[in-house]
Amino acid sequence: MRRQLRSRRAPAFPYGSRYRLDDQDEVNQNYLADEEEEAEEEAQMMMASNSEEEKEEEEEEEKEEEEGQGQPTGNAWWHKLQVINEYLWDPERRMSLARTGQSWRVMIRPFAHSLNFNFNVSEPDTWQHYVISLNGFLQGYNDSLQEEMNVDCPPGQYFIQDGDEDEDKKACQFKRSFLKNCSGLEDPTFGYSTGQPCILLKMNRIVGFRPELGDPVKVSCKVQRGDENDIRSINYYPESASFDLRYYPYYGKLTHVNYTSPLVAMHFTDVVKNQVVPVQCQLKGKGIINDVINDRFVGRIIFTLNIET
């Protein structure tokens, strides 16, 4: 049983940490990279840290036992253990043990090691990396790929997939073309070459978490401090400026393999130039928290635009 579990677990760790973290930019570019390559890297890493692996396995065993004691006994014992071990999932509450009662965090793309977007329109060198980053990030959203992998599910409602915990889940399509002017399809520079930058906003994935009671979460941006008129217009794509309910809940990457995070693109079409403009984008909706001080990414994000001409 255990052996089986473990053999199952190995491919369940498709993303070697080194791969994912050391080269974040690459990650963005090759978001859905070749599975084989990953497996290879994984194997290398496993060999390199074989001894640690063993130690951990021992510990894991003990941990399993530890938790096992807290569970009801009976025929389902092994099954429970398997479920817990694999998913750390409380099936009754349908929640991850870890992330209960949380609120949405948001993050933006392009990822730039800082939240200050400074570039000179006439100098492509200053914004080229944003374009590369966005392009890379959107590879996974290519219409062809989405159509191939994911299903087109009805908008406006949760895409709830009941069934066994370990059953593979389907994912809803989020096509790159949804982003219109910010998709990079018509304007491969995402507006950076014209001083009208696109910035993509996504919500951090939380397993099993759903936006409050049927209302999609909306995005709205404004100048955080200073003259409101520094940003005269923003276009949102999709035009609803919201995250459709059909992308929720998220079942975790073990089963929800091809899940594609929904995005809202903000197209800053008329921003004051040659000046630092602090922008705050907030999530709006019922029960959405967006004013936590400690964590500056809860329900909002603040970044600056400084577009020089």
Added chain:
Amino acid sequence: MRQRKLEIYSVEHHAATDIKKKEGRDGKKDNDLELKRNQQKEELKKELDLDDHKLSNKELETKYGTDIIRGLSSTRAAELLAQNGPNALTPPKQTPEIIKFLKQMVGGFSILLWVGAVLCWIAFGIQYVSNPSASLDSVYLGTVLAVVVILTGIFAYYQEAKSTNIMASFCKMIPQQAVVIRDSEKKVIPAEQLVVGDIVEIKGGDQIPADIRLLSAQGCKVDNSSLTGESEPQSRSSEFTHENPLETKNITFYSTTCLEGTATGMVINTGDRTIIGRIASLASGVGNEKTPIAIEIEHFVHIVAGVAVSVGILFFIIAVCMKYHVLDAIIFLIAIIVANVPEGLLATVTVALSLTAKRMAKKNCLVKNLEAVETLGSTSIICSDKTGTLTQNRMTVAHLWFDNQIFVADTSEDNLNQGFDQSSGTWTSLSKIIALCNRAEFKPGEESVPIMKRVVVGDASETALLKFSEVILGDVMEIRKRNHKVVEIPFNSTNKFQLSIHQTEDPNDKRFLLVMKGAPERILEKCSTIMINGKEQPLDKSMAQAFHTAYMELGGLGERVLGFCHFYLPADEFPETYSFDSESMNFPTSNLCFVGLLSMIDPPRSTVPDAVTKCRSAGIKVIMVTGDHPITAKAIAKSVGIISANSETVEDIAKRCNIAVEQVNKRDAKAAVVTGMELKDMSPEQLDELLANYPEIVFARTSPQQKLIIVEGCQRQDAVVAVTGDGVNDSPALKKADIGGAMGITGSDAAKNAADMILLDDNFSSIVTGVEEGRLIFDNLKKTIAYTLTKNIAELCPFLIYIILGLPLPIGTITLLFIDLGTDIIPSIALAYEKAESDIMNRKPRHKKKDRLVNQQLAVYSYLHIGLMQALGAFLVYFTVYAQQGFRPTSLFHLRIAWDSDHLNDLEDNYGQEWTSYQRQYLEWTGYTAFFVGIMVQQIADLIIRKTRKNSIFKQGLFRNKVIWVGIASQIIVALLLSYGLGSITALNFTMLKAQYWFVAVPHAILIWVYDEMRKLFIRLYPGSWWDKNMYY
């Protein structure tokens, strides 16, 4: 005269520089030589500048500018007082409080932590310059480190000050008064204000207020015991009788007591210039050496600091090689040092020592210096003074000889159990002589006090006889009243007898009774008959022979023997109206009737033989060092077991085999009695040989300097030497010893000042309790240190793994401090309450250089066995928390850079969830808390296993030491408080940990316990095996 005085001062000045020079030297040999030279100089000095005893009264008057009749004028006295300072001994130099305080601040690990704190601040400074929004973490850490050092410093200082204060209050004495003639008037002034040239009056019972040249005296006797150690009264008069100022009769010394009589004298030396003052300064000239426990702790600090610094630097280099930022590498270095240094340990040790000190004080062993607590435990040689320490310091009747038979009297402290045969008629006569021929009297008004404790006016022998007869016969004063004394001749050194003539209590018997006591041979000369069984018999040759045998026997016991005889004066020759005259002795003093012998000794305290036996079985050599006569010394040594019953000295063997002393093989003798004269001629090598070869040694007739030499000799044998004594003459040796114990009741101030320990009940056996406590605390400190060191590995591993494998940091530096100074403090103190595992008094004293407090086994077992297990257990909790939150253990490796990146706010975990940096930080703190709880839970197991080193916990008893459970409760409560109470304070980095995580490390804790039980089992099963040698600490 002025000139002369200047000379004296210049000599003193040189002496002072000598001492300084001496201290400057490094080599110990040099030091010793220098010291000896110094002593010789001191001795020389005494003879040089004291010749006042040879001067006439007139010369004295001119020398000191005073007038014998009118005394000094007040103004002149005030001048002299201002010039020479008060008449008091300068107390030993005190280190200024601020220096003491600062010493605590930089001692031990403090310097390491200071460096850490400063590095923290520097690191922040650099960070701040490059990025003003740098996190304040390193400032917090630096501040916390500084606070920790300051707090532990204050604590240690407070502990030390507290124990010093006990001493100070103990030493405070009622100010002494002196009667002085100034401006032709008698005045009572504080003795401190006496100046040279003052004319003072002394009477019986006074303490002599300064060195005094007597001008006139009436029956003055002084007790020089504080100077010489022997309490034999010495008479003093105004005559110059001896070249040596110490021997001459017309000088009395500061701090000695006047027993009886009155005297008037001129002050010739005050304060530090008195003989006593010089001996005291000799004592303060003897350097204070480090106590064994201080050496051990230093050794331990070196080990730990060495490990900390070398691991820190090693990983600093590794970190730099791994391309970490240098500032980060410095922060790692600090973290590693903090993790390695047991911040709370030194405070714990101080508390443990002071607990023991308190316990010892309860058992009448007051320890002045906390560290001396343990010194007593490692003592391997005790040099004990005889008078007052081993003995009761009062003459007591020990044996009687009458009817041709020796009777033994009870010499125990209460003396009530006099069980010898009292039916003989001879005894009736003898007891009457003892009661009547005695001038000592009880101080009135003490009838309710037990006889042995009553104050008696009279010399030691007479006191002994008075008490002896009071115990046996009842009211001696009443008997004396009934037998009215007609005439008496007091004892003097030419007659060597004392005589009195009484009317008898029998109204029908009109005869006078002449009673006489004195030196036995003198008494026998005057007798022609001897009383046997109440009948007078002629004193023939065989009887005389019997007398001599008995006399020799009693004398051989080191006892002072007195002969007693009486004679009923015929009524016809000496009618009731006969007028006796003591001057012309118009009565017979020969052809008397010999009644018996009586011998007295200063008997050993009843508890001493037992204590000496205990010392023996504890492997401690007891050496007697006394100023008394060798025969007495040997007798007392035999009776208390310092010389055991079946061992012989070279002289004994020679006597037994009837050969010359030189022919005896020195190896045959186990015991040796060495006199000061012999010691004087010995080279240090000979002394070493003597000390090494004889297990039982008695030094007799020794001077203060020789005591010092003996102690030094013992120390050359690598022994830890304890010295007990009471007199000023003992104080240099007390100071020189590794631990000096002064008598609390009879001890002189100088002795108490020089000592590290005071035996409040003057009882040698208190030392044995002290030794036991000292050994126990050494064992328990081992346990405490082992307990404390264990978690260092669990604290260190997170940083090493963080650096090498890039896990998110498992535990923060500040969190570590909460283990070191929070949860672990009370438990480690609790181990000081642990009872001994086996009879610690049956093993040899520890070897100063071989049996270390922290040995390799302790370090290896704590660090690499239990410590690693603990680290593993704590990591288990850590991984559990992360895994439950979504980060599987494997994914944590090399996650560090992404994890710590502030800009990465959607880090994906194993479930595809995304984490902002703040979320990760919170999880990291949860990880800290989890790791902390993991260590805490396992430290509970660690605490339990450390209760014993060899026996099973179940043999020792899980619940016998209740404080351990207080400790465990404190650990849990502190952890709960930190997690749930202070979980919301950002700077502390604690979070509210879910209940289930508290139990994750429990199986590991049980594993640790089982593992240690196995270790102990194998040690017990296979003593001497590889396992025993390597696993027993």
